[in-house]
Amino acid sequence: MSIGTIQPTTVLAGKGQPERGRTLRQRLWAARWCYLFMLPNLVLAAMFTFYPTVMSWYFAFLDWSGFTSDREWVGLENFRELLSDRFFWDAYQRSFMFMLIAVPIQVVLALVVALILNDSSYKLGPFFRTIFFLPVVTSAAIIGIVMTFVFSPFNGPVNKMLLNTDMVDRPVDFLGDPDTALWTVAGVWIWKWFGISMIYWLAALQVVPQDLYEAARLDGANRWSLHKDITLPMVYPFAAVIVLITIVGSLNVFGLVQTMTGGGPFFASEVMEVYIYRNAFGDSGIPRLGYASAAALFFGITVLGISLLQGWGLKKANDARTQMKQT
């Protein structure tokens, strides 16, 4: 059993009895309290997650505005149109660019900070943990709006600092320049969500036995060696999960992008979620819920593919490690 895995049915219902030999019905009955407690969440998830998700798969094959009773089954027509829509491909590419740039920065930065804050001798650790976590619990829309002022070329504090330090000679329109808009949002996104990755890493660091560090110190290991030879190998299995969670998060940036740039200027920061929203609700003209659903489905399948690929890669790496240890 891997570290940290919880098996509620065994813990709560097992009462020392072996699982083997009991019927499914018996096991379900024994674990009835678990299912009862899960029920409210399951019902809500069914209503607000599973049902809309499944329906959007169906909508993807319709020519439908979303508000009329006139739904026409068009088969793969929406997907055919998507493939020739350059704005779709631009948004698709932008989403992955965002992920490729922002995720490594956030994950590595969070690990470094977690390593520092995990040091029990650092008395201000809890204070900084709170400070770094604060943006996580703040609404993305509120942060987005505030950041438009922070990055404003007119009296925005960032530009003031740049001007005062002579780093630039005229204000930079971070959110109005196609070259900087998306990356400014990415920076804000990293800042906002960095705290959650840090907490994940801190949780992972708890599994490293302190006696290993003590033994290594007795052997004369320095701080770098401690992390390289003990910490990183021990938290390695958690990295895949943290990266996966961060990747999924990097594809959910609608609130920030919409409030900071609206996808502009001229689509320069339009990521997939904004593209889907624009087609489903936002643009001038009749909404195209069917078309937007097709885009969402296509994108969702890609993300699923990436997750599976990552899982497969992790399994291969673990197998290889196990094989190496055995040999």
Next chain:
Amino acid sequence: MPVNINRRRFAQAGLASTSAIALGSRSHRPSAAQDATPGSITIPDSGVELPADDITFRWIDSGDLKALFYNEFHAAYQEAHPNISIEYDALPWAEINQIVPIGVQSGDAHDIFAMPQDIPSAQAVAEGWVAPLDDIIPNFAEWKDRFPLGSFMDGVHVFDGKTYTFPQTSSKRYWTMTFYNTDYLEQAGYDLESERLTWDQYREAARKITEQGQGQYYGVVFGGQSTDRFATFVRNLGRMAGAPAGGSLGFEDIDWRTGEFQYTSDEYLAAIDLLVGLQADGSIFPGSLSLNDAEAWSQFPQGIAGMILEGPWVIPQWQRENPDFRFGLASQPVPNGETVLPLAYEETGSNQLWVYADSPYKNVAGDMFSYVGSVEGQVAIMAATKGFLRALVPEAAEIAQESVELDPYASEALALYDEQLRLGPMVPVRNPAASQVALERRPLTPDLGQLVQGILAGQIEDVGAALEDLQSRANAELDRAIAAAQESGAEVSRDDFVFANWDPTQEYTAEMYE
């Protein structure tokens, strides 16, 4: 045919048509539209049988100017009927566009709602979203007769002989009036009360203001993230400069005389050049591309720029929240040459509201609309908004002009509308079946506003090619939407989008449709 008007004559005509009230109001002392006297509305007994139980009546629209009236009206109505509590949601259009369809689909829509912008009225009627007013407003025929001839149009208000909505106020207004910071303009040597800025003067004034601002303020500001603001700038300036056009069923910029789009006209191109020139001069407030429209105009009173082109809705908020701000209102920049055309508008009425078909309180809605469409109600609208909203019932407009103290800015705006706007043709008035085209319309991406944003952001270099492409896509989309409407059984053709007898300088009257 374009009329040639000498610039001086144009200015004189403008001044002449501006009422004495307007001329006398040039001091631009902020007045308070929000000070409309509460308690001045008396709700009459219309004879409608109203619920005796305690009920909550829900109402959603976009607020703005009309909220000045509705806040007052709702308070009076609740006072007259203490068992009726009114829940008024005055929300941005983006939220209305989402809340109303979801409400209808879940059977829980507001009792009275503004129609979402993307939903053609004909479709909402066909889908059974809304209730006809004929059955719920008492003495409906008499009530309807108060409105001037042509106020109720097939395909706009009337469907299959039933009336579903009514024009509460006139839609005769435009969105590119020049609002200016009086202090900055005076300092730059301009007096917009006595002269109108030509395009060249507008650019020069913006440059001078920027120069005098020394980085503290700029010539002009745009809410450029709301790309429709750029589109409105280009089309209104281009149209007035000699590329007449109108819009109907969601298709904009059509020269009704030929049915062709105007995107590639020299005048539209010149209007874009003007924007590019302003940017090259450094006269546009930095960050204009990342501000939305509301952010731009709500920051304007803080002194960020000298001029902004906007609609009348900005005035009450500025007066309320920035009572010391000295500002003026003038025509949009007029063309450099002598060809000056009025702008065409669609009189679909503004601020239409609809009654939810499944509302249990349709009789309450009927009672309320009975008052809003009455002479007293129409006068109250003008009184509460100090004239920012204009009554459609002629008798009410006359009474209001004599007895109600209009805001000086409102008087100026009304005078500008009379001078610079003409009623244009409307496709569904001649052929109600053509409304199906609106339902089939797909957005042009990028559209005119998005293209202009791309040009200013430096992402589009060949402006001419981009406009050619837009023209071609607009033609293709109109043809496609018409074909799709035909497939749905609508008898409509491209000929419905041609009004060969349209004269942009004249009103397009009911007889001209025949």
